[in-house]
Amino acid sequence: MLAYIVRRLWQMLPTMLGVVVLVFVLFNWVGGDPAYILAGKMANADSIANIRRQLGVDQPYYVQLWIFIKQIVTFDFGLSWATSEPVSNIIATRLGPSLTVLVPLTVLETLIGIALALAVAFVRGSLTDRAVMIACTVGMSVSILVYIIVFQYGLAYKLGLFPVQGWDGLRYAVLPILIGLAVSLAPTLRLFRSFVLDEVGQDYVRTARAKGLSERRVMWVHVLRNAAIPILTYVMSNLPALLIGAFLLERFFGIPGIGREVILAVERSDFPVIKAITVYVAAATMVANLLTDLLYQAVDPRVKLS
Amino acid sequence: MMVHGAWRRLRADRMAMVSLGVVLAFLLMVALSASGLIVADWEDEVGVNYAPPSFVGGAAVATAPAVAQQALPDNPFDPIAEDMRALRAGGVEMYGVIDPLADDLAQLRAQAGEGGAAAAARRATLPFGGDKWGHDVIKKTIKGSETSIVVGLVAALLAVGLGTLFGALSGYCGGVVDDFFNWFYSIFTAIPSVLMILAVAAVLQQKGVLTIVLILGLTGWTGPYRLIRAEYLKHKAREYVLAADAIGASHWRKMFGHIFPNVSHVALVQMSILVVGFIKAEVILSFLGFGVPVGVVSWGSMLNEAQNELILGRWWQLTAAAVAMALLVTAFSLFTDALRDALDPKVKA
Numbered sequence: 001m002l003a004y005i006v007r008r009l010w011q012m013l014p015t016m017l018g019v020v021v022l023v024f025v026l027f028n029w030v031g032g033d034p035a036y037i038l039a040g041k042m043a044n045a046d047s048i049a050n051i052r053r054q055l056g057v058d059q060p061y062y063v064q065l066w067i068f069i070k071q072i073v074t075f076d077f078g079l080s081w082a083t084s085e086p087v088s089n090i091i092a093t094r095l096g097p098s099l100t101v102l103v104p105l106t107v108l109e110t111l112i113g114i115a116l117a118l119a120v121a122f123v124r125g126s127l128t129d130r131a132v133m134i135a136c137t138v139g140m141s142v143s144i145l146v147y148i149i150v151f152q153y154g155l156a157y158k159l160g161l162f163p164v165q166g167w168d169g170l171r172y173a174v175l176p177i178l179i180g181l182a183v184s185l186a187p188t189l190r191l192f193r194s195f196v197l198d199e200v201g202q203d204y205v206r207t208a209r210a211k212g213l214s215e216r217r218v219m220w221v222h223v224l225r226n227a228a229i230p231i232l233t234y235v236m237s238n239l240p241a242l243l244i245g246a247f248l249l250e251r252f253f254g255i256p257g258i259g260r261e262v263i264l265a266v267e268r269s270d271f272p273v274i275k276a277i278t279v280y281v282a283a284a285t286m287v288a289n290l291l292t293d294l295l296y297q298a299v300d301p302r303v304k305l306s
Numbered sequence: 307m308m309v310h311g312a313w314r315r316l317r318a319d320r321m322a323m324v325s326l327g328v329v330l331a332f333l334l335m336v337a338l339s340a341s342g343l344i345v346a347d348w349e350d351e352v353g354v355n356y357a358p359p360s361f362v363g364g365a366a367v368a369t370a371p372a373v374a375q376q377a378l379p380d381n382p383f384d385p386i387a388e389d390m391r392a393l394r395a396g397g398v399e400m401y402g403v404i405d406p407l408a409d410d411l412a413q414l415r416a417q418a419g420e421g422g423a424a425a426a427a428r429r430a431t432l433p434f435g436g437d438k439w440g441h442d443v444i445k446k447t448i449k450g451s452e453t454s455i456v457v458g459l460v461a462a463l464l465a466v467g468l469g470t471l472f473g474a475l476s477g478y479c480g481g482v483v484d485d486f487f488n489w490f491y492s493i494f495t496a497i498p499s500v501l502m503i504l505a506v507a508a509v510l511q512q513k514g515v516l517t518i519v520l521i522l523g524l525t526g527w528t529g530p531y532r533l534i535r536a537e538y539l540k541h542k543a544r545e546y547v548l549a550a551d552a553i554g555a556s557h558w559r560k561m562f563g564h565i566f567p568n569v570s571h572v573a574l575v576q577m578s579i580l581v582v583g584f585i586k587a588e589v590i591l592s593f594l595g596f597g598v599p600v601g602v603v604s605w606g607s608m609l610n611e612a613q614n615e616l617i618l619g620r621w622w623q624l625t626a627a628a629v630a631m632a633l634l635v636t637a638f639s640l641f642t643d644a645l646r647d648a649l650d651p652k653v654k655a
């Protein structure tokens with residue numbers, strides 16, 4: 001087990017290095033000279049040279065890359081260009097609000113998705129099944145922006161059921177979570193249904209029915225345990241992406257989370273913040289993938305890690 | 307014949323044919339709009355500002371402009387309120403300096419006054435309402451569709467092209483080439499696509515339709531790459547490829563002359579999946595202001611304007627953009643599903 005984890009971590013290294021180089025090339029080479037962004041309109045040769053020296057941009061590229069790697073390892077990306085807040089501080093304080101929305105959203109989405117997928121699989125091939133699938137397709141085709149704008153206007157602004165904007169504890173997270181649920185349920189249901197339908201044709205399902213088990217037990221125990229693997233993969237691999245993916249909710253509702261921070265950073269050309277978040281989210285994605293593989297073994301004893 | 311069979315199955319699916327019809331109608335509309343045959347005059351300010359839809363009627367007309375004209379109430383905490391009032395009253399000492407633009411400004415104001423007089427000729431209602439400037443929302447939506455759909459199509463073409471090229475090289479050559487592209491793939495999939503798109507948008511400072519196409523195309527090739535690579539791995543040992551080898555076909559010819567036609571259905575399905583994804587992404591990018599530049603209209607920029615309009619009770623632009631997008635994306639998604647079913651050999655049995 002330990003040997004497996006160590007080997008997987010070792011295999012991550014080239015990918016992580018690739019991510020670091022990609023981010024470095026994007027921001028230090030394609031992005032142009034940061035001194036001109038920082039110095040702004042009052043640029044003179046002196047201040048530009050000064051900023052370049054402070055950022056280390058006057059050094060050769062390999063030295064700059066080394067500085068960047070040192071920043072990543074020590075969690076010290078210096079100060080935000082826009083607000084002069086330490087980047088590590090930004091990430092640490094924005095993580096809480098993001099997770100407050102994210103964790104309930106993911107748990108609810110997964111549970112409701114599984115329940116609905118199994119319910120739809122009961123009536124597979126029927127008119128209900130077809131109607132639900134078409135409803136999902138239609139629901140998915142409406143832009144997430146429209147959902148947010150309409151729900152925020154209708155439920156919060158017009159009816160006053162929820163706070164319109166702001167962040168002060170869980171009360172403010174309810175409407176964003178509900179909207180996130182409304183948006184994500186259609187694709188989740190479609191996907192989970194296909195996972196379940198992949199299983200119901202298997203021999204073991206026929207055997208379970210042949211020995212007289214109720215359809216309910218066949219679905220909820222036998223099929224679900226086997227469909228759990230692709231479901232787990234989907235949920236786990238989506239976690240880091242969700243951290244950024246909720247950026248529209250965070251922006252509309254003024255939630256001070258990671259996603260909103262990325263948008264603000266893009267608007268203000270605040271490169272250190274985007275660089276730090278990109279690198280760490282990539283690292284989180286890889287770790288999440290490893291955790292998924294470890295969880296497989298817990299869910300399915302047939303899986304051998306090698 | 308695979309293509310023939312697929313087309314026959316597709317024809318039999320009534321829903322697929324209806325969806326295809328809707329998609330083709332949209333494409334025709336885009337072609338006509340792009341060539342300037344229709345809605346070339348969308349920027350004409352034909353109606354009053356925020357003209358309501360005709361079927362809503364004139365009741366809203368009387369109130370709506372009145373609200374717009376109302377001055378903002380004085381803010382008691384405004385620190386420069388006193389100065390502003392002094393300025394408005396015209397009691398500002400000019401210290402003998404003559405405003406060099408005064409004449410030009412006066413001329414412009416006079417012209418604006420004439421424009422205002424002409425506005426009386428503007429229509430009070432429009433078929434589906436007007437926007438802030440009095441543009442016809444229907445024409446604006448058609449023009450916006452053009453931008454969004456063209457971006458989606460071209461970006462998907464670029465992404466599938468890149469994915470196919472990389473996947474073909476990777477799967478066909480194997481060895482070091484395969485390792486390299488797999489490494490490249492793992493890097494791009496480690497970064498969530500939303501973050502990737504935003505990072506590239508932050509770096510490429512200039513806004514424009516070409517920029518969005520590049521952002522989406524250069525970050526979206528991973529899906530097609532994985533599937534095309536798997537197909538090439540499967541096909542390169544097949545007999546027809548060995549036969550092509552025997553008659554002396556070059557590697558390039560085997561890759562794209564012989565194998566590609568047999569795996570092109572994968573590229574086609576990926577293409578239609580990506581078009582839908584990219585249209586949605588363009589709408590979000592443009593909404594956030596990282597997408598189309600000022601002066602270009604897309605569904606995203608329309609939704610951006612519509613967000614503030616909705617609070618004033620002007621729902622028509624939001625509805626128009628949302629319905630147009632939902633209609634196209636639904637039709638495209640249903641058609642993609644049907645296409646995948648029709649091309650999937652598993653369903654044939």
